[in-house]
Amino acid sequence: MTNKQKYKGLVLLGDRHAEVREFPYSEPKTGEILIQMKAAGICGSDLHFYRNTPEELGIRRAVVIGHEPSGIVEKVGPGVSIFRPGDRIAVNHTLGCNHCEYCLAGETALCSENVGIAAAGFGGDAEYALMPANTCFHLPQELSFIEGTFIACTGATVYNALRKLKPSGRDKLVVFGLGPVGLSAVLVGKALGATIFGVDVIPERLEMAKMLGVSEVINASETNPIEAVQSLTEGKGVELALETSGSPVAQSDAVDILRP
Structure with a gap:
């Protein structure tokens, strides 16, 4: 486990400006896990936000971006039983309310309160990040961390569509x-x-x-x-x-x- 007091993360400032900033470590709260990030993809939506004005960025301004991350569990918070320190994981790119019919059916993308993890304050373009455990999943040993970022957003989106076809x-x-x-x-x-x-x-x-x-x-x-x-x-x-x-x-x- 790291003994550092701060970690680095990438934030968007608006008008095509980005900056690496330091953030204090936080202990994972109930239902959260602390992840040492190993890879994070850059999505087309990240590029849209990069080109936004500060006003257009809104809640995304000056918070860590990135919604396609993968890494290793560093620490688990209270109530988390399916992950342990050392587990390889990837992170689903959206969060739902966890109690509507869509969330209960595993279709968080259809939740009316659905939000991207970065917009919710859980961006993955950083050395470490806190994530809700219920948006993470185990990454098999035969898949690389880079492949995990593909599954976290683009791959899962495509597979869900083709599963219906x-x-x-x-x-x-x-x-x-x-x-x-x-x-x-x-x-x-x-x-x-x-x-x-x-x-x-x-x-x-x-x-x-x-x-x-x-x-x-x-x-x-x-x-x-x-x-x-x-x-x-x-x-x-x-x-x-x-x-x-x-x-x-x-x-x-x-x-x-x-x-x-």
Whole structure:
């Protein structure tokens, strides 16, 4: 256990300014654990906040950011029984109220009081962090801490969506948007057996999708995605589509591209 009195963490100040600051250690309270952080991902939402003005940052200003962390349990607070010091863990990126129907069903992202862990004051871009134990999960030894950050946000988001689609080796899946979430969908979709087509307008993302094993890539700035998929499927369309870009055009295409 550390004997330090302070730890370092990254905070956002607004207008593309960030700063490493020192924070005092705190003992974990009931239901909390103290984690020595080993890795933390940078999410697209972090970049949005980085570009915000101080006023736009609001409660996120000058608090430790980061909602995709993994690390080692340093100390557990009262009432925590599922974790012990030395456990390898990753942290789910959201907190719910813990008592509504969605939280009780494990769907904290649907909770009306849902908030990101950093906004709630539990940011992971630091040497150490206190976290509510009920938002943490054990990280298997065969997975690295970096892989744990993937599971903590992007990977879990994608897996939950694909779990509902239930892709198999019989299915063709079109992924619209090949940013971090879309590329993660490529990896998970392939692991579940589907044949993947990828759609984007950025050449570098299309190339990355090829490297990850996409069967066909479609540059939507040059080719109509619906026509391209119809050509690839003998006019039948595909069984599944996942839209990750937020584009209204892509959302419409994702519906129209499905086979009857």
